[in-house]
Amino acid sequence: MALPVDNNHSSESSDRNHVLDIYPLSCYYFGSKEALPFKDETLSDRLHRFKSNYAAHGMRTCVEAVILVELFKHPHLLLLQVRNSVFKLPGGRLRPGESEVDCLKRKLSSKLSEGSVLEWEVGECLGMWWRPDFVTLMYPYLPPNVKKPKECTKLFLVKLPESRKFIVPRNFKLLAVPLCQIHENHKTYGPIISGVPQLLSKFSFNIIES
Template sequence: MGLEMVAVQAGPAVAAAERPQEQQVVEIYPLSRYYFGAKDARPRPAVCETAADRALRLKANFAAHGLRTCVHGVLLVELSGHPHVLLLQVRNSSFLLPGGRLGPAEQDIQGLKRKLSSKLSGADPNEDHDWQIGECIGMWWRSDFETPPFPYLPPNARAPKECIKLFVVRLPMSRGFIVPRKLKLLAVPLSQIHGNAQVYGPIISGVPNLLYKFSVDVVRD
């Protein structure tokens, strides 16, 4: 399991005195302060699910539990002087923000801590491992089980099927990330994902725009 380090050219950081007063500060630390490892994925039954099977499963879950809610974290690090976001890559193809689906009646913050521990920590996945969850910066909706997500609830969506929430996660100065072997953890520059829905999908490619209210400060000491 490797970590891809990609450097890009970007404009100079905004000085503190020049920031709009409403901007919040997110301190990020160099990628070199973090260490990375791999773990065996939890075994799951081998199931060959067709598209029709998946549609039936989603409909059954909706009938039993209602709206499906997913929570994901935006984790930022510094590399080559520029902010990068940590993404999980599945089978060298699709990209994901760390997180996942909430359980029935599970709260957003509690569920995101559980999911981050499951995907990014090596110990008990039920511990929160000191995750510092910040504010929700965006919500995406699916009006039906197979429709693309929208950054707003379409007016004709009487009973939306899924809500996807993104939260800023403030990382400490140093920590370890232990990822299941079937996944890769990549540090990808914000400038590379910006507007690049063809590669990263509509949600990830929209993350740079969602960070407009934050000032990103690199802390090197």
């Protein structure tokens, strides 16, 4: 005999899973360290390097972190700004044989700490973006006619502890940007970052006072 499903209990459990605790920006400390070197290359050089890496290792996989703090009673997303113009989510490319979570922890430690691998609470994958060919355009889905995509970028939710010290390279800026400013602002932040607020729509935010 089939047992009745307790829909109320299931709904309450799901609601609890989708509550995201965030701490005020004032809980965190910030410092700087030596600049990270940039590759000064033309678009043609970058495309050539991309194709060479694909020929050697296959599809490139990148992982990026969605990290939230509270400021003025509103959730803010932590972004890295490069050369005062380009905004990026913290993260980077996997090494051959490296897991996605290990890569993200390594990248967060190298870009947001003094270099030692800190404990980072990497949560669920929020979304994936695909690059079908050697072009700049990426899609939030894999077109069914694309059998050999060239790149996949995965966004993971990363939950911060109550306090942490961020150490950022001098040629980067770490910014806390309100979600309402990012939402659908493709021109400033690009399609991946501007789509983050929609990916977070299933969560309710619980602001924990310091």
